[in-house]
Amino acid sequence: MVYTPDRSQYPAKKPDGTLDIDLASGKYLKLWQGPNHPGITGNMSVELTVCGDEVVAGKTHVGYLHRGFEKLMERRTFIQCFPIVCRICVPEPDFNEYCYAAAVEELAGIQVPVRANWIRTLILEMGRINSFMMYFGGQAGALGQGVIGQWTTYVRDLMLDRFEELTGARIYHMFILPGGVRDGLPEGFEQRMEETLREIESTMKDVYDVMFCNAVFKKRTVGVGVIDPSWIDAYGVTGPNARGAGVAKDVRKDQPYLVYPELDFEPVIGHDSDIFTRADVRRRDALASVDLIRQILAKMPRTGALMAEVPNVLHWKIPRGETYIRGECSRGEYGYYLVTDGSGYPRRVNVRGPSYTHAMALLERMIVNLNISDVAALMVSLHTYPPEIER
Amino acid sequence: MSMKPELLKRMVKGPDGVEFEVEPLRDYYCEAPPTVMPAAYSKIVEGLFNWARSESIWILGFGTGCGAIEMRPLMTPRFDAYRYGVQWRPTPRQANLFIISGYLSTKTLKRAIRSYEQMQNPKYVIGLGSCTVNGGMYWDSYNTIKRLDDYLPVDLYITGCMPRPEALLAGFEDLKKIIRAGKGEGANQYAERFDWYKANQKQVIHDWDMPDYNW
Amino acid sequence: MREIYDRLKHLFPLGELTEQRPDLAFVTLPAEFLRSALLHLRDQEGFTHLVLLTAVDWLEDGQFQLTYLLSNRTQARDIGLRVMIPRDAATMEGIHDVWPTAATYQRELREMFGIDFPGSPGVNDDFILEGWHDIPPYRRDFDTKKYAEENFSQRPGRATTDPAQHMKEQLYPGEA
Numbered sequence: 001m002v003y004t005p006d007r008s009q010y011p012a013k014k015p016d017g018t019l020d021i022d023l024a025s026g027k028y029l030k031l032w033q034g035p036n037h038p039g040i041t042g043n044m045s046v047e048l049t050v051c052g053d054e055v056v057a058g059k060t061h062v063g064y065l066h067r068g069f070e071k072l073m074e075r076r077t078f079i080q081c082f083p084i085v086c087r088i089c090v091p092e093p094d095f096n097e098y099c100y101a102a103a104v105e106e107l108a109g110i111q112v113p114v115r116a117n118w119i120r121t122l123i124l125e126m127g128r129i130n131s132f133m134m135y136f137g138g139q140a141g142a143l144g145q146g147v148i149g150q151w152t153t154y155v156r157d158l159m160l161d162r163f164e165e166l167t168g169a170r171i172y173h174m175f176i177l178p179g180g181v182r183d184g185l186p187e188g189f190e191q192r193m194e195e196t197l198r199e200i201e202s203t204m205k206d207v208y209d210v211m212f213c214n215a216v217f218k219k220r221t222v223g224v225g226v227i228d229p230s231w232i233d234a235y236g237v238t239g240p241n242a243r244g245a246g247v248a249k250d251v252r253k254d255q256p257y258l259v260y261p262e263l264d265f266e267p268v269i270g271h272d273s274d275i276f277t278r279a280d281v282r283r284r285d286a287l288a289s290v291d292l293i294r295q296i297l298a299k300m301p302r303t304g305a306l307m308a309e310v311p312n313v314l315h316w317k318i319p320r321g322e323t324y325i326r327g328e329c330s331r332g333e334y335g336y337y338l339v340t341d342g343s344g345y346p347r348r349v350n351v352r353g354p355s356y357t358h359a360m361a362l363l364e365r366m367i368v369n370l371n372i373s374d375v376a377a378l379m380v381s382l383h384t385y386p387p388e389i390e391r
Numbered sequence: 392m393s394m395k396p397e398l399l400k401r402m403v404k405g406p407d408g409v410e411f412e413v414e415p416l417r418d419y420y421c422e423a424p425p426t427v428m429p430a431a432y433s434k435i436v437e438g439l440f441n442w443a444r445s446e447s448i449w450i451l452g453f454g455t456g457c458g459a460i461e462m463r464p465l466m467t468p469r470f471d472a473y474r475y476g477v478q479w480r481p482t483p484r485q486a487n488l489f490i491i492s493g494y495l496s497t498k499t500l501k502r503a504i505r506s507y508e509q510m511q512n513p514k515y516v517i518g519l520g521s522c523t524v525n526g527g528m529y530w531d532s533y534n535t536i537k538r539l540d541d542y543l544p545v546d547l548y549i550t551g552c553m554p555r556p557e558a559l560l561a562g563f564e565d566l567k568k569i570i571r572a573g574k575g576e577g578a579n580q581y582a583e584r585f586d587w588y589k590a591n592q593k594q595v596i597h598d599w600d601m602p603d604y605n606w
Numbered sequence: 607m608r609e610i611y612d613r614l615k616h617l618f619p620l621g622e623l624t625e626q627r628p629d630l631a632f633v634t635l636p637a638e639f640l641r642s643a644l645l646h647l648r649d650q651e652g653f654t655h656l657v658l659l660t661a662v663d664w665l666e667d668g669q670f671q672l673t674y675l676l677s678n679r680t681q682a683r684d685i686g687l688r689v690m691i692p693r694d695a696a697t698m699e700g701i702h703d704v705w706p707t708a709a710t711y712q713r714e715l716r717e718m719f720g721i722d723f724p725g726s727p728g729v730n731d732d733f734i735l736e737g738w739h740d741i742p743p744y745r746r747d748f749d750t751k752k753y754a755e756e757n758f759s760q761r762p763g764r765a766t767t768d769p770a771q772h773m774k775e776q777l778y779p780g781e782a
Contacts (some may be wrong), residue, residue: 030397035502036453039482043499063734064499065456071743071750075531084528090457106627129567137463171460171553233654236707255682256628314769323626324657324675324684337675340660350660356570360710383484387457390734498736527763531751533743534735537758593757598737 011056019368027051031372035064039376042090044359044386046379050163050372058367060360066390072350078104078178079313081346086172088351089388091134094127095329096351097176099336102257102325104178105308105338106317115304116180121258122296124327125177125289126163129176129200132286133332135383139279140211142376143220148211155203159198165189180307190297198291204287212280221275225366225378229273235365236357239279239332241382245273248361251328263295275381282383285330317344331355331383340371353388360389398600405545421606425582428512430573437573444487444513445570448563451486452479453500453506458492458519461553473561483509488566494522494535501596505544508605512578515546515570517562524548532533536590541591544577607681610651618643628746632673632686634646640689644674644704653678659701659711661719665746668693670721674701677709691721700726709777768771 011019021028034045043064049057069088073081085100086093098120098218105112112120122230133156137149160170165186167173175182211217231237242249252260252269268284310316318340326335332354341346359382366378400414431437454462465472466479480486483506495503507516517540521527526537539545546569549562571574581588585604593599611623611633635643647653653676662671674687691698700723702709712723713733714739720742723729732738741748 035455035499036451036481036506038452045454063732063736065495066496066498066534066734066741067494067529068534068750072529072532073750075751076747087457087528090460120529134463149463149765150467154469155465156465157464157469169553170555171457204581236656236705249679254679269395321626322624322632322673322686324630324686326657333657335657336658337673339656345754346662348662350658352658356710357707361707365706445618449713501736517741524759525764526754530714530764531754533740533750533753535758538761591759596737597739 011051018298021049021057028056033375036083039142039379041380041384042386044384044389046363046367048367048372048375048376053371055367055370055372055375060363062359062386062390064390066386070349070391073346075345077313077344078316078318078346081349083174087387088391089329089334089353089385091170091385092127092131092329092331093172094123094176095327095334096277096336097174098124099256099325099327099334100338100349101176101178103323103336103338104318106323106325107321107338108178108311108316110308110310112180112181112308113305115184115301116245116308117258117307118296118300119181119184119306120176121164121260121263122293123163123173123181124258124329125293125296126159128289128330129286129293130159132282132289133159133200133382135282135330136207136211136279138380139377140207140217141273142380145211145214145217148207150207151203151336155196155200158178158199162189162193162196165192179310180305184306193293193297197293198288201287204283208283212276212283218276220374221271221279221377221381223273223274224279224374225370225381227273227366229361231362231365235362237332237362238354239328239330239383240268240278240285240356241358241362242334243268244270244278244281246271249333251326253332255326257325257327258350259296262299263292265292271284275377278381282330315344317342329354331385332358334388351388351391352391353385355384355386355389356380358382359386395600397590401568409520413576416600416602417499420602421604422602424585424604425480425508425512425578425584425606427579438571441571441573441575445567446459448475448477448488449486449518449584450477450488451492451506451510453489453503455491455495455503456493456520456522457555458490461556461559462490462492464556465559471561472560472563473515475567477563483507485513487514488508488517489514489543490517490519490524491539493520493544494527494529495537495539497595497597498534500536501594501599501601502591503582504542505601505605513575514578515566515575517553517566517578518545518548519554519559519562521550521552523552527552536595542588542595544580544588546575546577557588607685610683610685611689613651614646617646618726618743619769629682630686632688634688634690637689637691640674641699641701643687644676644701645738647676648704649687651681653683655679656701656708657684659708659715661715661721661744663693663719663744663746664690665693670696670719672698672715677725696720697722697724700724700729702726718742720745746779 011021029050031048035043045061047059048055085096088096133152136152140148167175179242227245232242234248248267268281270281320342321340324337335352337350341347398415403413404410505591523539529535547566618639624632654678656674657677671688672689677684681755709727712726715721716729
């Protein structure tokens, strides 16, 4: 006997495509999945209109973390901007530093030494792994599996120890500055990194066995939260969200930067485009990053300059110009648009975080017809970090 | 700024057909301002209560800013705040410590006030990071507050940007000493100087569409 | 990028081409031709991805520069279209029916710069700021430091460590 759902009570579609929801009729309830909520990745909120158990409309509210970075950077000289830039994206700060430094170097005409580029790539890949570890904890936790978060946060802590050896700080490294990097690798770094990578691989194996082979996880995530491939360009979807839909969008392969042309990897693609596929794409992506770190440590030059010749940073004026630098972070395409006007201050810095497109238009489109209990799982599977939406 | 339509006073028709008037800001919230919670009648009993409060600090799981990322490692076995009696609760009704983890934009301050006022006495506030002390690196930002203890009563500051998880654990130890000495009086201070705090909050939050006391 | 520019020059009145990198170029064009240029680039030239839509405030010229950055992934190229609009009563036609994601960018520009995009879904809703009653904050004539000092209570005791200030006090004490 096939179950045919009764859709007669479902709201009708208006001519412009949205649903005709009459709030005074008493059928609908407005819920705030607000900032103080365990089912939200960070500090943003989603205003849901539900009918029974099913969401008929959603609206994302951001702005809880707005500090006005782009305005603050107009008041700071180029070297003063560099410490605050990493705070734009809290869990994965290194991409901000790299994109800002690369944009300033391009407009100022500075050539970064080779060894600095290798160290920059190493840091970016380490940051990617950290971000993926945080993602697995959130994805499993949104569906009720708390143990994955314990394992992956531990492994992330081990990687933060490597960051601390290399850069001096756990979270905000302030290591990649315009002109190069601040320091080289300490003694014995490669051995400790290898131990950490082995720990990561063994944890990912456990995560695969416990999370991906779990019947409840599969039942709740397969077929849920599907991104249609035609939405990829219309909604500006990048990163594992797009690769889960079969589109091989990876900035490291399409427009290679730093030392990626010399490294050997393939973009990881899935085809079903549901939450399960995206989680699997990110798992394979994390393992690919582990392999990339091994390649980087093997091929990296051990001698060479770390910083290029930079003019006196207190009086650094960059000629008029504009540029856009992009990188592939764990969530998608991260970009910095920098405009200079010949003075010592940047004219305009615009940060394009991947969550800007994922969490607003795409989420509002995908959240219709979803069960309330899947809203958290969907938001985590788009891997949105609110600070980069409103900077 | 006009209020949201669901918060206005209006006539509503219930499911049984009866029409009645509803005024959300008055109907669902507490009308009286907060009162000071007096100490127990004897010092020994108060000392026992303070010891019990200090050994079971439950933190509200509201990551208001950057510092939320260094609170996650505390829930894992490596740093393990649970052995100190500290755990995270999702709802303010079950929490007695509110960690303001970093800067507060005015939008988050409104929600933080709402969550803080929903917590039950006795409650404590820790200001994490240098942004709660004097604005930190967002000292010239138009959207973040510069001085947390004008808006909420702060019992302890943990400085840093970010403070390490060990710094947070040391902060919990200091907070325990403060509570045991009977000095964890943030909630009573809030009740005594309620008008002053409310005036400061309203000066910064321009679209006040909540009741004055969100119990 | 030159070939694309030469092809487009026959169809639209373009300004100078600025080749920032071999794969990134910027070109200015008048506001009336923007929509047809975007549609041409998306449908004929393969620039299907709208990377960002942002504004730069050129206060001294009295203009806003709107930058539409498009990307062609298969040929790994980016092109930025610059549109200059006057600062007073700034308004521009929306492109949210070409790219639905542009609605978010347009909302942000309306709130932060005061550039209106009539018809864009939700363009007048509060996006990032709440209860904001001053001029749009990203404009260059908005002084954020002055606003912060006037509206938020500060903790006393902040001293400047500006080296120029320090040397001035050392060498010329007593001068204000």
